[in-house]
Amino acid sequence: xxxxxxxxxxxxxxxxxxxxxxxxxxxxxxxxxxxxxxxxxxxxxxxxxxxxxxxxxxxxxxxxxxxxxxxxxxxxxxxxxxxxxxxxxxxxxxxxxxxxxxxxxxxxxxxxxxxxxxxxxxxxxxxxxxxxxxxxxxxxxxxxxxxxxxxxxxxxxxxxxxxxxxxxxxxxxxxxxxxxxxxxxxxxxxxxxxxxxxxxxxxxxxxxxxxxxxxxxxxxxxxxxxxxxxxxxxxxxxxxxxxxxxxxxxxxxxxxxxxxxxxxxxxxxxxxxxxxxxxxxxxxxxxxxxxxxxxxxxxxxxxxxxxxxxxxxxxxxxxxxxxxxxxxxxxxxxxxxxxxxxxxxxxxxxxxxxxxxxxxxxxxxxxxxxxxxxxxxxxxxxxxxxxxxxxxxxxxxxxxxxxxxxxxxxxxxxxxxxxxxxxxxxxxxxxxxxxxxxxxxxxxxxxxxxxxxxxxxxxxxxxxxxxxxxxxxxxxxxxxxxxxxxxxxxxxxxxxxxxxxxxxxxxxxxxxxxxxxxxxxxxxxxxxxxxxxxxxxxxxxxxxxxxxxxxxxxxxxxxxxxxxxxxxxxxxxxxxxxxxxxxxxxxxxxxxxxxxxxxxxxxxxxxxxxxxxxxxxxxxxxxxxxxxxxxxxxxxxxxxxxxxxxxxxxxxxxxxxxxxxxxxxxxxxxxxxxxxxxxxxxxxxxxxxxxxxxxxxxxxxxxxxxxxxxxxxxxxxxxxxxxxxxxxxxxxxxxxxxxxxxxxxxxxxxxxxxxxxxxxxxxxxxxxxxxxxxxx
Numbered sequence: 001x002x003x004x005x006x007x008x009x010x011x012x013x014x015x016x017x018x019x020x021x022x023x024x025x026x027x028x029x030x031x032x033x034x035x036x037x038x039x040x041x042x043x044x045x046x047x048x049x050x051x052x053x054x055x056x057x058x059x060x061x062x063x064x065x066x067x068x069x070x071x072x073x074x075x076x077x078x079x080x081x082x083x084x085x086x087x088x089x090x091x092x093x094x095x096x097x098x099x100x101x102x103x104x105x106x107x108x109x110x111x112x113x114x115x116x117x118x119x120x121x122x123x124x125x126x127x128x129x130x131x132x133x134x135x136x137x138x139x140x141x142x143x144x145x146x147x148x149x150x151x152x153x154x155x156x157x158x159x160x161x162x163x164x165x166x167x168x169x170x171x172x173x174x175x176x177x178x179x180x181x182x183x184x185x186x187x188x189x190x191x192x193x194x195x196x197x198x199x200x201x202x203x204x205x206x207x208x209x210x211x212x213x214x215x216x217x218x219x220x221x222x223x224x225x226x227x228x229x230x231x232x233x234x235x236x237x238x239x240x241x242x243x244x245x246x247x248x249x250x251x252x253x254x255x256x257x258x259x260x261x262x263x264x265x266x267x268x269x270x271x272x273x274x275x276x277x278x279x280x281x282x283x284x285x286x287x288x289x290x291x292x293x294x295x296x297x298x299x300x301x302x303x304x305x306x307x308x309x310x311x312x313x314x315x316x317x318x319x320x321x322x323x324x325x326x327x328x329x330x331x332x333x334x335x336x337x338x339x340x341x342x343x344x345x346x347x348x349x350x351x352x353x354x355x356x357x358x359x360x361x362x363x364x365x366x367x368x369x370x371x372x373x374x375x376x377x378x379x380x381x382x383x384x385x386x387x388x389x390x391x392x393x394x395x396x397x398x399x400x401x402x403x404x405x406x407x408x409x410x411x412x413x414x415x416x417x418x419x420x421x422x423x424x425x426x427x428x429x430x431x432x433x434x435x436x437x438x439x440x441x442x443x444x445x446x447x448x449x450x451x452x453x454x455x456x457x458x459x460x461x462x463x464x465x466x467x468x469x470x471x472x473x474x475x476x477x478x479x480x481x482x483x484x485x486x487x488x489x490x491x492x493x494x495x496x497x498x499x500x501x502x503x504x505x506x507x508x509x510x511x512x513x514x515x516x517x518x519x520x521x522x523x524x525x526x527x528x529x530x531x532x533x534x535x536x537x538x539x540x541x542x543x544x545x546x547x548x549x550x551x552x553x554x555x556x557x558x559x560x561x562x563x564x565x566x567x568x569x570x571x572x573x574x575x576x577x578x579x580x581x582x583x584x585x586x587x588x589x590x591x592x593x594x595x596x597x598x599x600x601x602x603x604x605x606x607x608x609x610x611x612x613x614x615x616x617x618x619x620x621x622x623x624x625x626x627x628x629x630x631x632x633x634x635x636x637x638x639x640x641x642x643x644x645x646x647x648x649x650x651x652x653x654x655x656x657x658x659x660x661x662x663x664x665x666x667x668x669x670x671x672x673x674x675x676x677x678x679x680x681x682x683x684x685x686x687x688x689x690x691x692x693x694x695x696x697x698x699x700x701x702x703x704x705x706x707x708x709x710x711x712x713x714x715x716x717x718x719x720x721x722x723x724x725x726x727x728x729x730x731x732x733x734x735x736x737x738x739x740x741x742x743x744x745x746x747x748x749x750x751x752x753x754x755x756x757x758x759x760x761x762x763x764x765x766x767x768x769x770x771x772x773x774x775x776x
Contacts, residue, residue: 080571083474083517083527085177085584085617091170096714097683098214098728098768100224100247102164107685109175110662111617111634116740116760118300119265120164121329121358123740127177128588129613129638129658130190130563133693135159136594136605137535141180141188144195144291147335147352151396152187154538154605155452155486156426161358161394163331166271166293168243169228171198177617178565178586179533181511182476185420185458189533189563199287200239200277206230207775214768217734218317219263220250222768238278245271252764253301256313258387259321267297283341291333299325300362302742304756307703309738312756316736320756322387323363323435330357348404356396364388365756369434380493383443385434397425410466417461424454432492446492456482456536462513470520476513482506486539501541509534509560523573534562535594540605558605563590580621588613609642611655626670633663640694649694656694659707662687678717685710692741703757708737710762726770734765
């Protein structure tokens, strides 16, 4: 198989029998080369959090160390009582900072990184350094309320495409650090990001409208319109809440060459969400939710660079194109939740269905085009081509069902038990083609249709024993099984093995958790936690031979990889609540890493070696009078434990996208202006350098991502009737720094020969203003 392009880097067609898109094309340059802790407040400027209603009455023994309510343990409870590192950021804070995309707001979380694969909706999340660069499947899960979003396997391109939700009526976002395998299952080895939306209110009619207008240097004007309407249908019993959003983002990158255009990466996002909440009795409630979002981008947010970090197409934001690269992502999500309080336990029934579709086009660099035109006749191609590109569609249909029983918090024991089912059907269509140079029409080099099914079923639970009013011991486990099927049909003059195949497998995995927590008083909490996480094994196309002969290391299956995390932490409040501190240390042992390896013109997935990650995380908040000062930081030492000479990974090599040190520092001052409440704040985001791949990797050249410091400023005022006006400046010093690369092995391969490496730069200075007008 060959990992060719954005949208097919790690997908079913990439698992083709010999070498799919460009097995010949990638082999040719290869041959030429051979010859030649949880804080009291989040690290962002703080605002008063929106209070959330707990679903259970807190017993007397509960220590209220914080007011932010999270659902990390599948219970709504104060974040400081959760014995793990949990961060929370409110939707208001993101609006005040002008943070609109996932890439914007994860940058405020030390130890969290979005490895962008071209722009919004494309990339992979990394937490605590749990990444191999070119990922087979995600190591961080994304949830919308109680529903996981997007695919979870290599067949769904789930490490390439992830949902970038428009912030429609989001109450807050939770960041759960470390493996969350016991409660959240596969794909949460590094952690989990959960979007928590505001719920319908049956007590009164309310509405709001808002707009955001900004200007980005080297780009242009950006604007967003949003609206919300909440209508009680039956007073205090039923309510409907509607949200709409329309967002336009100016492009920063320029296309040069045959497809020259300014703002080639401009995008347009539209979204609508409806929620119906019905509470017939105090014990019974229903919630029905429907959401649709469409993101359309004109091209990649990437520019051409060499491996030395210099732009090679005439400018730092320039990309040479022979063919335009539109990208479209659509999500339809429907969910139903029913809850009933039996007294001794609460039943939650959560059903969901989603259709998640990604269509991408990627232009191949001139190096591949020239090689194909030179050698086309030998491959049976009778047309010279003016361009070479990939057009791919990946359509994920996912149905999930969860049944969970949760006990109320008691004086002696709490417990939770649940069943889980997930079925993912993926249909993928892939074409490698080019426009004919002299004759009208197109030449298809490869066409492939792939179908897969992933069925996952699990039982899970945990038990907390309150040994004393101040000491708890908790243990949990999850037993998971899966069945997988993969089928493909492929044809074309450069198809590795024309024809088709059908294969299947079954697998099982178990995750465990044990936690001890100690709260000697109302202001201090200590915990120790051992937890595990995993990614399921999977299928890849039978690889009996390659262009150069047999591949003895190839197999049509690969196994699960699993990690174990050992974590200790402290959360405390000092100086009569003015100073709040959270600190934790962890050690992660990662076994049987799933890696893409490149051999004899083919890319295959193998379990190769182990890694170890050690880290420290800390958060500090100090408030006095009108001032609020926040600091958060993370130290991460992520490295391999074995060398692999065949692919050039050395022992002790840093894991991709893990910075040794990251931090966020912020200050906020609240004051009165003309009788109205106002604020002014500043935030600095800091990071040391990163590697985009494994240093020395023969098949996937590394690109050095330098350290950076980015300054953001914001100020705002609350006017009569609750109207707010917020003004922000992002990247105020207009610093340009490489923050990510496109991890496509064929592209990176060409970069090793002097071709372009596709690199994303930090967004230039953006100045904007946001208005929000509520109606009651």
